[in-house]
Amino acid sequence: MENISNPANLDEAELAATLDPLSYEVLRKGATERPFTGEYTDSDKVGSYRCKACGNELFRSETKFHSGCGWPSFYAPSESDSVRLLEDRSLAPRVRTEVRCGKCDSHLGHVFKGEGYDVPTDERWCINSVSLILEEK
Numbered sequence: 001m002e003n004i005s006n007p008a009n010l011d012e013a014e015l016a017a018t019l020d021p022l023s024y025e026v027l028r029k030g031a032t033e034r035p036f037t038g039e040y041t042d043s044d045k046v047g048s049y050r051c052k053a054c055g056n057e058l059f060r061s062e063t064k065f066h067s068g069c070g071w072p073s074f075y076a077p078s079e080s081d082s083v084r085l086l087e088d089r090s091l092a093p094r095v096r097t098e099v100r101c102g103k104c105d106s107h108l109g110h111v112f113k114g115e116g117y118d119v120p121t122d123e124r125w126c127i128n129s130v131s132l133i134l135e136e137k
Contacts, residue, residue, distance in 0.1 A: 010104055015053060023130040027053045027106040030098075035070025038129025042066065047136040048078065049127075056103035058082050058132070065119055071109060071126045075119035085111065099125060106131065 016024050025031035040049070049059040049072075059074045059082075067073035077083045081102050088098040088110065099108045109127035117124055 010053060019052065020130070023052055026128045026130050027051075027108075030107040032109075033071070033128045033130050038071060040072040040129040040132055040134060041070065043072070043134065045134060045136055047134050049074075049132045049134055051101040051104060051106055051108070052131055052133050053106045054101060054104035055133075056082060056101050057135075058101065058108065059125070059127070061134075061137075065117065067117060067124050067126070069124070069126055072129055072132070073117075074125040074127065075117070075121045075123055077125065083108065099127065108132075 012028065015028065019027065022031070022033060026033060043064075046061045048057050048061070050057050057078050060078050063074045063076045063078075065073055065075060083102050084100045084105065086098045086100060088096040096110045096112070099111050100106060101108060108131045109125065111123055111125045113123050115124055116122070
């Protein structure tokens with residue numbers, strides 16, 4: 001995947017120095033953490049999930065569910081402009097929808113529709129734990 005754009009004017013050197021290497025690779029270079037390894041995969045803690053790069057609120061615990069896919073799953077972002085969606089053809093011919101932070105454009109994961117989960121939107125927002133920080137309530 002290509003390097004991520006930077007509309008929030010984040011200091012890339014500072015981010016690289018303050019984030020752990022995997023978080024930086026996921027957030028700024030579009031990498032993916034291994035399934036079933038993330039801190040928030042099975043978490044039931046109450047609060048809001050924020051972008052680890054810029055602090056933008058992305059998801060709320062009320063929309064988190066256990067999908068069994070190996071990454072934290074949500075059925076909707078906290079606000080429609082919290083995230084940005086892009087067509088991802090990196091696994092061509094399969095087309096996916098990439099999820100990026102609406103504020104700093106960092107890579108978060110992918111959203112999948114129509115998989116039959118019992119959630120209000122029939123969507124699974126499959127998000128890398130290392131791209132998130134949970135602000136507990």
